[in-house]
Amino acid sequence: MAETFPLIGRMSGVPELRARLAELSLELPCDESILAAPASPLAEPLEVAGLTIGNRWCIQPMEGWDGTKSGLPTEHTVRRWRRFGQSGAKLIWGGEAVAVRHDGRANPNQLLLAEWTAAALADLRAALVSAHRERFGNDDGLVVGLQLTHSGRFSRPNEKSRLEPLIAYHHPLLDARFGIPPDHPVLSDVQLRGYIDDYVKAAETAWNLGFDFVDLKHCHGYLGHELLSAYERDGDFGGSFENRTRFLREIVAGIRAEAPNLRIGVRLSAFDLLPFQPDPAQSDGTRLGPGIPVPADGALPYPAFGCDRLDPLAIDLKETARFLELLDALDIHLVNLSAGSPYYNPHLQRPAIYPPSDGYQPPEDPLVGCVRQIQATRELKARFPQHAIVGTAYSYLQDYLPQVAQAVVREGWVDLVGIGRMVLSYPDLPADCLERGELDKKRICRTFSDCTTAPRNGLRSGCYPLDEFYKRSEERRRLQQVKRGE
Numbered sequence: 001m002a003e004t005f006p007l008i009g010r011m012s013g014v015p016e017l018r019a020r021l022a023e024l025s026l027e028l029p030c031d032e033s034i035l036a037a038p039a040s041p042l043a044e045p046l047e048v049a050g051l052t053i054g055n056r057w058c059i060q061p062m063e064g065w066d067g068t069k070s071g072l073p074t075e076h077t078v079r080r081w082r083r084f085g086q087s088g089a090k091l092i093w094g095g096e097a098v099a100v101r102h103d104g105r106a107n108p109n110q111l112l113l114a115e116w117t118a119a120a121l122a123d124l125r126a127a128l129v130s131a132h133r134e135r136f137g138n139d140d141g142l143v144v145g146l147q148l149t150h151s152g153r154f155s156r157p158n159e160k161s162r163l164e165p166l167i168a169y170h171h172p173l174l175d176a177r178f179g180i181p182p183d184h185p186v187l188s189d190v191q192l193r194g195y196i197d198d199y200v201k202a203a204e205t206a207w208n209l210g211f212d213f214v215d216l217k218h219c220h221g222y223l224g225h226e227l228l229s230a231y232e233r234d235g236d237f238g239g240s241f242e243n244r245t246r247f248l249r250e251i252v253a254g255i256r257a258e259a260p261n262l263r264i265g266v267r268l269s270a271f272d273l274l275p276f277q278p279d280p281a282q283s284d285g286t287r288l289g290p291g292i293p294v295p296a297d298g299a300l301p302y303p304a305f306g307c308d309r310l311d312p313l314a315i316d317l318k319e320t321a322r323f324l325e326l327l328d329a330l331d332i333h334l335v336n337l338s339a340g341s342p343y344y345n346p347h348l349q350r351p352a353i354y355p356p357s358d359g360y361q362p363p364e365d366p367l368v369g370c371v372r373q374i375q376a377t378r379e380l381k382a383r384f385p386q387h388a389i390v391g392t393a394y395s396y397l398q399d400y401l402p403q404v405a406q407a408v409v410r411e412g413w414v415d416l417v418g419i420g421r422m423v424l425s426y427p428d429l430p431a432d433c434l435e436r437g438e439l440d441k442k443r444i445c446r447t448f449s450d451c452t453t454a455p456r457n458g459l460r461s462g463c464y465p466l467d468e469f470y471k472r473s474e475e476r477r478r479l480q481q482v483k484r485g486e
């Protein structure tokens with residue numbers, strides 16, 4: 001039987017959460033009540049890279065798997081971006097992952113930055129900004145970035161069900177997990193240089209479209225992140241730290257030459273650990289077992305970034321700190337810290353009480369997952385006060401998200417608090433906190449993971465349990481059939 005954990009939504013209040021944190025030996029500050037502006041630390045503006053971010057709430061990039069085959073936004077995409085604008089958060093970190101080239105799309109419905117999509121992406125940004133203006137009367141302090149990506153190992157550009165992996169190296173565990181044969185070609189240095197040009201071109205376009213910054217995505221197992229662990233790769237992009245970060249450095253050099261006024265940010269998986277799988281001894285056709293790590297025998301030293309390579313269930317932030325030093329040297333001070341990957345260790349990346357269909361029952365109280373990311377971020381923030389750091393993995397805190405968010409910002413553990421899944425169920429949570437100091441409990445994300453299960457099964461993402469728009473959709477019926485195994 002999978003272990004069960006206390007449900008946050010059933011807790012009687014902050015004292016019970018604090019007691020649970022103490023029981024788990026987790027250190028996490030949590031205020032007694034939600035503070036409205038101006039008393040809330042989350043209402044404070046922040047200056048970074050010559051930009052003024054109007055408050056400390058950030059909307060994380062949240063993809064909807066709802067673009068057209070040619071990479072254009074649809075009405076679903078526009079609706080989501082408008083809701084980001086109405087949230088009250090003043091930092092919009094990237095909107096969602098946008099591929100810099102077709103073969104790097106994570107799914108056939110991922111947005112693409114190309115000549116034929118540029119005007120539509122400008123409209124998407126404008127829709128977000130005007131929704132913000134309609135709701136708040138102005139767009140002062142609103143900063144909007146665009147997340148640029150190449151999905152590398154996790155590319156599925158043509159068919160939802162067909163992985164077309166573009167790999168930086170053969171991985172001792174992930175190749176087998178995702179069916180990549182030993183003779184599958186590895187991306188050449190020449191190909192990577194071509195991709196660098198694509199990033200630079202995309203960034204230049206983003207600048208022309210009015211985005212305040214681009215995020216050069218280095219997280220979640222996608223190409224930029226995979227290159228950071230290319231310890232065994234030959235050539236210019238593998239081996240030494242210098243080579244493993246060459247992709248980033250060359251993209252940055254190109255952007256500085258072509259769009260010198262464009263700000264750059266980086267979203268980074270600060271640590272990564274072994275892949276997890278449902279315990280086969282506790283799984284059957286109808287039930288996912290609790291997550292257990294895939295045995296690392298024969299895979300040591302294990303190739304992951306921010307991990308003790310000889311003990312790959314332990315975090316090691318030495319190289320992560322070196323990476324943040326490099327960002328400083330590159331004059332990049334917008335940093336968003338995440339962890340792991342949704343494809344092989346989702347409990348690290350997006351702690352949830354109910355797993356997605358390709359996941360496993362939680363191997364730990366998901367609070368442990370939240371605090372693991374928050375503490376790693378705290379450690380890095382203490383070492384790099386010069387970076388404006390966005391923290392991740394707050395949605396599972398549910399009713400207590402604002403009280404924790406304001407406490408960690410006050411204590412200087414992080415500069416901005418990012419919300420991911422919560423923005424799908426309850427987009428204006430930041431505004432409710434800042435204006436009223438109150439939450440609408442009916443809209444709190446309970447981490448059912450339908451927003452991940454849906455796209456894993458070819459459907460659009462969205463909050464199927466709580467957002468009426470998705471709740472009433474035809475796709476919800478299909479999602480329910482999938483969940484029943486039909």
Ligand SMILES: Cc1cc2nc3c(=O)[nH]c(=O)nc-3n(C[C@H](O)[C@H](O)[C@H](O)COP(=O)(O)O)c2cc1C
Binds near residue numbers: 095147219338350395
């Ligand atoms: C449906 C869905 C879509 C996501 N899309 C992106 C994305 O496009 N880019 C990205 O960097 N992270 C993406 N993420 C990860 C989130 O930004 C965030 O890191 C994660 O959900 C954990 O934060 P939370 O606890 O607030 O949900 C996505 C997550 C979900 C559930």
